[in-house]
Amino acid sequence: MIKTTLTRILKSGWQSFWRNYWLSTATVAVMTLALMVVAGLSIFNVMTQEVVSILEGKVDVSVYFHNDAEEAKIIQVKEELQELDEVKSIEYISKEDALAQFQERHKDDPMILQSLQELDQNPLEASLNVKANFASQYESLANYLSQDRFQGIIDKINYKQNKEIISRLNRMTASIQKTGWGISLVLALLAVLVSFNTVRLTMFNWRDEISVMRLVGAGNWFIRGPFLVEGIIYGIVAGAITLILLFPILYILTPKVSSFLPGINLIEFYQANFLQYSVLIIGVGVIIGGVSSLIAVRRYLKA
Amino acid sequence: MIIYQNVSKIYDGCVALEGVNTEIKPQEFVSIAGPSGSGKSTFLKLLIGEEKPTKGKVFLDKQNVHLIKDKDLPKLRRKIGMVFQDFRLLSDRTAYENVAFAMEVGGSTNKEIEQDVPQLLELVGLGSKVNQFPHQLSGGEKQRVAIARALIHRPSVILADEPTGNLDLLNSWDIIRLLLKINELGTTIVLATHDREIINNLSRRVVTFDKGRIIRDEEKGRYIF
Numbered sequence: 282m283i284k285t286t287l288t289r290i291l292k293s294g295w296q297s298f299w300r301n302y303w304l305s306t307a308t309v310a311v312m313t314l315a316l317m318v319v320a321g322l323s324i325f326n327v328m329t330q331e332v333v334s335i336l337e338g339k340v341d342v343s344v345y346f347h348n349d350a351e352e353a354k355i356i357q358v359k360e361e362l363q364e365l366d367e368v369k370s371i372e373y374i375s376k377e378d379a380l381a382q383f384q385e386r387h388k389d390d391p392m393i394l395q396s397l398q399e400l401d402q403n404p405l406e407a408s409l410n411v412k413a414n415f416a417s418q419y420e421s422l423a424n425y426l427s428q429d430r431f432q433g434i435i436d437k438i439n440y441k442q443n444k445e446i447i448s449r450l451n452r453m454t455a456s457i458q459k460t461g462w463g464i465s466l467v468l469a470l471l472a473v474l475v476s477f478n479t480v481r482l483t484m485f486n487w488r489d490e491i492s493v494m495r496l497v498g499a500g501n502w503f504i505r506g507p508f509l510v511e512g513i514i515y516g517i518v519a520g521a522i523t524l525i526l527l528f529p530i531l532y533i534l535t536p537k538v539s540s541f542l543p544g545i546n547l548i549e550f551y552q553a554n555f556l557q558y559s560v561l562i563i564g565v566g567v568i569i570g571g572v573s574s575l576i577a578v579r580r581y582l583k584a
Numbered sequence: 585m586i587i588y589q590n591v592s593k594i595y596d597g598c599v600a601l602e603g604v605n606t607e608i609k610p611q612e613f614v615s616i617a618g619p620s621g622s623g624k625s626t627f628l629k630l631l632i633g634e635e636k637p638t639k640g641k642v643f644l645d646k647q648n649v650h651l652i653k654d655k656d657l658p659k660l661r662r663k664i665g666m667v668f669q670d671f672r673l674l675s676d677r678t679a680y681e682n683v684a685f686a687m688e689v690g691g692s693t694n695k696e697i698e699q700d701v702p703q704l705l706e707l708v709g710l711g712s713k714v715n716q717f718p719h720q721l722s723g724g725e726k727q728r729v730a731i732a733r734a735l736i737h738r739p740s741v742i743l744a745d746e747p748t749g750n751l752d753l754l755n756s757w758d759i760i761r762l763l764l765k766i767n768e769l770g771t772t773i774v775l776a777t778h779d780r781e782i783i784n785n786l787s788r789r790v791v792t793f794d795k796g797r798i799i800r801d802e803e804k805g806r807y808i809f
Contacts, residue, residue: 282691289688300676493672496632497733498661499689 290503294510304483305515311479312519312569313526315472316562320523322465323561324531328538328545329461333454335544337416340447343439344426345406348376350434352407358431359409365425367418372410379405406436416451420444473565476519477573480512484577491581505578512574516566523562527551585610585772586631586741591640593626593796600626602796604640608774610740613767615783616776617807618793624776627793628743631774632664633657645740662690665734665742665771669749671726673718679705679729680714686736704732708762724755731762741772748779756782783807 298305346355352375362368374382380403387393397404413419423440440447487508494504531548538547551558586608593601601623608614616624629635630642633649642649644660652660666672673682683701692700705714708728718726727747734742744763748756760775760782767773777783783790783806790805791798800808 285693286691297676489672490674490676493674494685494689495658496634496661496666496672497686497689498658498737499685500655500658503689 286503290506291510293507294514297507298511298514304486305518308476308479308483308515309519309522312476312515312566313522315476315569316519316523316566317526318468318472319565320527320558320562322468323558324547324551326461326465327550328542328547329457331545332542333457335542336450336454338412340416340419340450341410341412342419342422344409344411345436345439346408346434347436348404348406350407354434355407355409358434362409362411362422362425365422367413367415367422369412369414371412374408374410376403376405376407379403379407416447416454419447473569476569477576480515480570480573481577484508484574484581487578488581491578495582501582504582505575508574508578509571512570512572513567514570516568516570517563519570520559520563520566523566524555524559527558585645586774587641587643588627588630589641589643591630591637591642593623593630593635594638599796601630601637604796604798606791606798606801608741608772611767611770611772613764613773613786613788614775615786615788615790615805616774616793617778617783617790617805619778619809622793623796624778624793625745626796628666628745628774628776631743632661632666658689662686662737663739663741665731665737665739667727667730667734667742667744667747669746671718671723671730671750673726673729673733675718678715678717679710679721679725679732682718682729683733683736686733690737700736701732704735705729707735708732722755723751724758727751727755727759728762731759731766735766735771739771741774742766744773744775744777746777747775748777748782753781760786778807780807 344358355373359371359373362371383405384394384397411422413422419440423438426435426438491504528548528551531551535546535548538545588604588606591601591604592599604623604627616627618624626635630637631644631649633652636650644663647660649660674685677685680701683704684697687697687700702711702714705711708731710725710728710732713721713725716725718729721729727750730747731742742763747759747763751759756779763773763775764786787804789803790800790807792800792805792808794809
């Protein structure tokens with residue numbers, strides 16, 4: 282009995298979706314747009330996080346040591362720094378490394394190389410390149426290294442020079458993330474409202490049918506069921522279309538985005554997270570479709 | 585079988601029915617006459633529990649209709665067949681599916697449906713149009729589908745609210761003859777209409793409403809206004 286009823290409800294919902302294909306197409310189109318917005322926003326948010334972390338990765342603090350500082354002492358400072366929670370990585374560049382890097386950088390400039398040769402000793406200082414976990418932690422790292430006990434060996438810390446850039450980056454990352462989420466929330470809400478309303482309008486079309494069903498003696502679930510099924514089908518179809526459409530869209534966008542944000546590959550990211558996106562998009566679609574049809578039908582069931 | 589006891593219905597201060605007392609016996613064919621807005625439709629809506637009376641009681645088979653819980657109303661409605669002026673068919677379903685729907689809601693098996701629906705459509709003369717959608721049928725044919733649907737639960741009573749209101753004379757009489765035939769087979773018929781021709785030619789009981797009151801109740805009555 283329950284199985285027969287369930288089959289009838291499923292069949293009836295599918296039939297209504299299929300037979301009113303114009304209405305269904307319009308509703309699915311609106312829902313697809315809404316789901317696109319949801320998908321786009323979630324990709325945008327992941328992307329900004331990625332951009333922020335790439336930018337953060339580019340910032341570091343370099344600590345330069347006096348020419349007479351012993352290597353052992355420098356290594357000691359390095360090990361001490363490594364103990365700190367804020368420190369993500371440290372790279373030691375010895376005087377020789379620094380010279381090699383300098384020569385490499387200026388290999389096309391014979392003037393500089395020549396003047397370097399005229400010096401009888403290596404003028405470059407050994408340094409430590411310190412990366413923190415977050416941009417906001419450089420200040421405390423710089424303070425740590427400014428302690429008196431390091432004064433003898435440390436020549437300079439370039440944090441002061443980088444300070445402006447670092448604090449600007451700090452502000453920027455915070456505001457990108459904040460506005461990103463703010464905009465996403467508002468747009469997602471709008472998208473949900475629009476598709477909610479579309480489903481309601483579609484169901485509004487059926488108010489007469491609902492009154493007929495009631496008069497013929499259909500119980501509430503027998504009326505509600507097919508509409509719920511129809512709403513869920515809208516969600517699934519719109520979700521599937523969105524997931525498919527994202528491929529060509531991201532395919533076109535990827536080279537453009539990669540050109541000014543190297544290291545970010547949208548389509549690869551989408552492919553790698555396709556399963557999560559399927560669940561998210563179809564899930565959101567099913568919830569919007571199902572809930573809005575239930576709410577819409579409820580109004581006409583009451584009377 | 586149907587009893588109205590001192591029934592009044594007031595919509596926002598507007599009186600639709602006032603002090604209605606009447607009884608309809610099993611297997612009767614009763615016409616409810618009166619001009620538009622005289623309370624005919626309200627009279628029928630009270631019986632199927634679509635409206636609740638402001639005062640008084642309505643009984644169907646000794647059961648007070650308005651004491652029935654909302655969730656049990658569908659069962660009551662399956663005991664009553666309804667036919668409307670505007671047919672009220674499900675527009676996206678074929679004639680067959682419209683009739684089958686009424687059986688599905690009652691939990692009939694697929695086998696019962698496959699057996700009964702074609703028989704009934706045959707009975708109302710639509711044997712060849714079972715797979716047509718309502719928009720492919722004429723007014724008279726739509727009303728036949730509606731009657732077939734009303735009959736599917738073998739109801740003890742059929743309420744017909746202006747069933748000929750949208751039909752031409754010829755089709756109107758076809759529908760009335762169909763209702764008479766159903767009545768002969770033992771079903772009570774309550775026919776609300778303001779069609780003078782039909783009432784005068786039926787020579788059955790006529791209850792006449794005006795401004796929400798019963799002003800006349802005659803066996804073999806006529807439409808008088």
